[in-house]
Amino acid sequence: MIRVLLADDHAVVRQGLRTFLDLQDDIEVVAEAGDGEVAVDAAQRTDPDVILLDLVMPRLDGVGALKRLRGGRARVIVLTSFGDDDKLFAALRAGAAGYLLKDVEPAELVQAIRSAHSGNAPLSPTIATRVVEEIAAGGGAPAQVDDLTPRERDVLVLIAKGRSNKAIALDLGVAEKTVKTHVSHILGKLDLTDRTQAALYAVRHGLVPET
Numbered sequence: 001m002i003r004v005l006l007a008d009d010h011a012v013v014r015q016g017l018r019t020f021l022d023l024q025d026d027i028e029v030v031a032e033a034g035d036g037e038v039a040v041d042a043a044q045r046t047d048p049d050v051i052l053l054d055l056v057m058p059r060l061d062g063v064g065a066l067k068r069l070r071g072g073r074a075r076v077i078v079l080t081s082f083g084d085d086d087k088l089f090a091a092l093r094a095g096a097a098g099y100l101l102k103d104v105e106p107a108e109l110v111q112a113i114r115s116a117h118s119g120n121a122p123l124s125p126t127i128a129t130r131v132v133e134e135i136a137a138g139g140g141a142p143a144q145v146d147d148l149t150p151r152e153r154d155v156l157v158l159i160a161k162g163r164s165n166k167a168i169a170l171d172l173g174v175a176e177k178t179v180k181t182h183v184s185h186i187l188g189k190l191d192l193t194d195r196t197q198a199a200l201y202a203v204r205h206g207l208v209p210e211t
Contacts, residue, residue, distance in 0.1 A: 002117045003030045005048040005074070007039035007065070009057040013102075017052065020106050027113060036060025040068045048074050050113050053096075055080040055087055063087075066094035070193060075116040079109075083127060092131075092200065095193045098122035118164045121196040131200065145205060147189045153207065155182040159195055160202035 004027055006014045011034070018029045030046045033039035037060045043051060051074050055062035062078060069076055077098040078091045091099060097116050100109065101124045112122035123131065148156065151172070158168045165183065169176040183195070192198050202208050 001028045002026055002050060002113060003028055003046070003048045004113060005029075005031045005033065005039065005042055005046060005051045007033040007036070007042075007051060007057070007062075008054040008079070009034050010054075013054075021110070021113075024110055027110070034058075036062060036065035036068075039065050043069055043072060043074055049117050050074060051076045052079045052113075053077065055082060055091060063090050063094050066091060066096055070095040075119075075194075077112060077116050077122060079104075083124075083130070085130065088127060088130060092196060095197075097194055097196050099127045100124050101127065118166075119195055120162055120164055121199055132203065145190075145207070148186065152182050152186050152189075155179060156186050156198060156202050157207055159183070159186075160199040160208045162199075 004021060006017050006029060008014050008017070014032050014034075018032065021027045021029050030048055031042040033042045035057045039051070039053065040060070051069065053062050053065060053076050055078060062080070066076060075097040076095065077100060078096045079100050079102060080087070081102045083101055088099060098112060098121055100112055100122060104112070104124060115122045154172060155168055158171060163171065165176050165179045168179045172179070183198075186198055187193070190198070190201060192201060
């Protein structure tokens with residue numbers, strides 16, 4: 001089961017999400033929160049796998065909550081009505097594993113939860129376009145790239161292509177545990193927080209060919 005925490009200041013939104021997610025055989029809503037403070041406390045108490053987090057909430061907003069949730073086990077998907085650059089990139093820098101707009105189709109939201117739980121980085125199409133446009137203007141790769149081994153570079157490229165650890169292991173013919181070790185080394189060497197940041201880093205610095 002994928003344990004999910006819902007954080008949104010609108011009770012109607014939370015109820016709608018819970019009603020739909022409760023229909024899924026592999027998803028369990030373990031807690032709800034109406035503001036960022038409660039979301040952080042609930043995450044510590046219930047240890048969810050995935051958190052659906054609104055950005056505009058009272059007391060502690062989504063970005064503030066993300067910063068306090070960073071380093072935890074849960075994968076945080078921002079689910080918001082706002083797609084402006086300031087909120088988008090602030091959330092990604094704060095450690096969001098995904099960014100979806102609230103016009104997402106229910107089936108796509110479920111798939112995004114499963115994808116994030118598998119270690120991927122779900123983005124709404126319009127958000128993905130903005131991310132690519134923004135990072136396409138980035139400069140050349142800094143010295144840290146040279147710290148990666150050839151195999152770690154291979155893994156980083158596959159992360160940027162959206163592959164899960166299991167898929168990377170199959171592609172490279174190694175154990176999934178080995179891939180997890182490579183991912184940990186990549187994040188440490190490049191001073192990154194999660195796979196989303198690693199994927200953005202790879203694209204920004206030209207490690208992934210244009211398609």
